[in-house]
Amino acid sequence: MTAHPPAETTSAFVPDGDLGEYLLAAIDDPGELTGRLCAIESVSGNEAAITDAVEAVLQTISAGDGPDLEILRDGDTIVARTRLGRSERIVVAGHLDTVPVEGNLPPLRFVGTAAGPAGESAEPHPGQGAPGASPAEAAVPAEDIVWGRGACDMKAGVAMQLVTAAALRNPTRDVSWVFYDHEEVDAALNGLGRVARNHPDWLDGDFAILGEPSNASVEGGCNGTIRVDVTTHGVRAHSARAFMGVNAIHAAAEVLTRLADHVSETVTVDGLDYRESLSAVAISGGVAGNVVPDECRVSVNYRFAPSKSAAEAEGFLRELFTGFDVVVTDAAEGARPGLDRPIAQDFLTALGAEPAAKLGWTDVSRFSALGVPAVNFGPGNPLYAHKSDEHVRVREVEDATRALVSYLEEG
Numbered sequence: 001m002t003a004h005p006p007a008e009t010t011s012a013f014v015p016d017g018d019l020g021e022y023l024l025a026a027i028d029d030p031g032e033l034t035g036r037l038c039a040i041e042s043v044s045g046n047e048a049a050i051t052d053a054v055e056a057v058l059q060t061i062s063a064g065d066g067p068d069l070e071i072l073r074d075g076d077t078i079v080a081r082t083r084l085g086r087s088e089r090i091v092v093a094g095h096l097d098t099v100p101v102e103g104n105l106p107p108l109r110f111v112g113t114a115a116g117p118a119g120e121s122a123e124p125h126p127g128q129g130a131p132g133a134s135p136a137e138a139a140v141p142a143e144d145i146v147w148g149r150g151a152c153d154m155k156a157g158v159a160m161q162l163v164t165a166a167a168l169r170n171p172t173r174d175v176s177w178v179f180y181d182h183e184e185v186d187a188a189l190n191g192l193g194r195v196a197r198n199h200p201d202w203l204d205g206d207f208a209i210l211g212e213p214s215n216a217s218v219e220g221g222c223n224g225t226i227r228v229d230v231t232t233h234g235v236r237a238h239s240a241r242a243f244m245g246v247n248a249i250h251a252a253a254e255v256l257t258r259l260a261d262h263v264s265e266t267v268t269v270d271g272l273d274y275r276e277s278l279s280a281v282a283i284s285g286g287v288a289g290n291v292v293p294d295e296c297r298v299s300v301n302y303r304f305a306p307s308k309s310a311a312e313a314e315g316f317l318r319e320l321f322t323g324f325d326v327v328v329t330d331a332a333e334g335a336r337p338g339l340d341r342p343i344a345q346d347f348l349t350a351l352g353a354e355p356a357a358k359l360g361w362t363d364v365s366r367f368s369a370l371g372v373p374a375v376n377f378g379p380g381n382p383l384y385a386h387k388s389d390e391h392v393r394v395r396e397v398e399d400a401t402r403a404l405v406s407y408l409e410e411g
């Protein structure tokens with residue numbers, strides 16, 4: 001089922017005029033700002049416009065009543081940091097890019113039913129009692145929702161960052177706000193990785209908070225991710241004389257069978273349950289409509305628990321696909337939760353949060369590798385990340401923002 005927000009209660013976010021001004025006009029309204037950020041399309045590789053707008057917002061925030069910000073930029077990554085001389089520094093980071101749009105822009109705002117924190121409800125749908133709603137659906141209270149690509153992953157988190165940056169007056173710790181490009185793609189392109197190579201001091205900190213969707217609670221660590229191409233080879237021939245060839249696409253059936261037969265495990269790491277996933281994510285092959293193909297490539301993505309290294313994950317895949325040509329195309333280590341660190345404990349206590357495991361890959365992994373303990377904390381139900389009915393509850397964006405302001409001002 002896909003969400004079809006009701007026309008009468010729906011408003012679309014359409015940017016007009018200067019994009020920095022467009023965002024600034026909603027700087028004290030996390031829900032509205034989420035929708036406005038979504039309205040600036042920023043599929044990976046197309047982040048320039050949103051980065052310029054966010055930089056303009058940060059310049060205005062810096063000139064306002066809160067602490068001055070030192071604003072630094074590398075490509076489409078911005079770091080804006082306070083220099084108050086506090087004994088600790090908190091890094092709050094979020095990516096500006098999204099996965100490709102799928103008929104879910106322009107973003108919409110409407111009153112409907114959203115997925116609960118555990119994702120137990122299905123898709124957002126028209127408000128209570130709407131035609132076609134089942135009695136069970138009608139019993140779910142209607143909520144204020146922002147719907148569209150990026151709403152959950154992670155323009156709501158970026159809105160949380162910007163509204164908090166504007167609201168801070170006297171933070172108890174220094175804060176570095178990081179907004180970066182190319183998170184949703186090949187690890188080699190990641191803007192945070194580029195900054196870590198070009199200006200490692202920009203990411204200095206005692207604790208990092210990634211505003212990734214976490215139901216406005218804490219998700220610890222993250223699964224690792226690895227992609228491999230499994231290639232089958234054959235012999236080309238005329239398809240009218242197929243007996244003269246060897247069909248590489250037929251040979252790929254065995255690859256798919258091994259994938260379908262695999263049962264993914266859930267691995268408990270430091271008390272959190274990391275559910276693994278193994279999926280074919282693409283398949284390609286074929287020469288022409290009358291040729292037996294000599295090559296077929298199945299791209300496989302394995303999400304592995306943070307107790308395993310990328311090398312171990314690669315070893316597992318090579319064993320699973322014994323007899324086939326396996327080439328690693330992308331890999332990123334996971335991160336253990338690290339919630340036993342005092343600074344992470346303080347954050348959990350300040351939030352009153354019960355942590356869960358982060359199943360997606362996030363830059364918590366990069367911060368952990370840099371020696372900075374890190375957690376995921378942001379609005380949005382991660383079960384809806386990358387889906388065509390991606391959405392976020394406005395209440396959750398507001399709650400997360402309030403909690404972050406309170407942690408940074410009082411925690």
Ligand SMILES: N[C@@H](CCC[C@H](NC(=O)CCC(=O)O)C(=O)O)C(=O)O
Pocket residue numbers: 153183184185186187212213225330332358359360361362382385
């Ligand atoms: N280089 C990696 C980057 C993938 C990042 C992406 N992260 C999320 O979706 C975080 C949101 C969440 O799961 O809560 C991912 O896991 O795909 C790659 O290309 O795989």
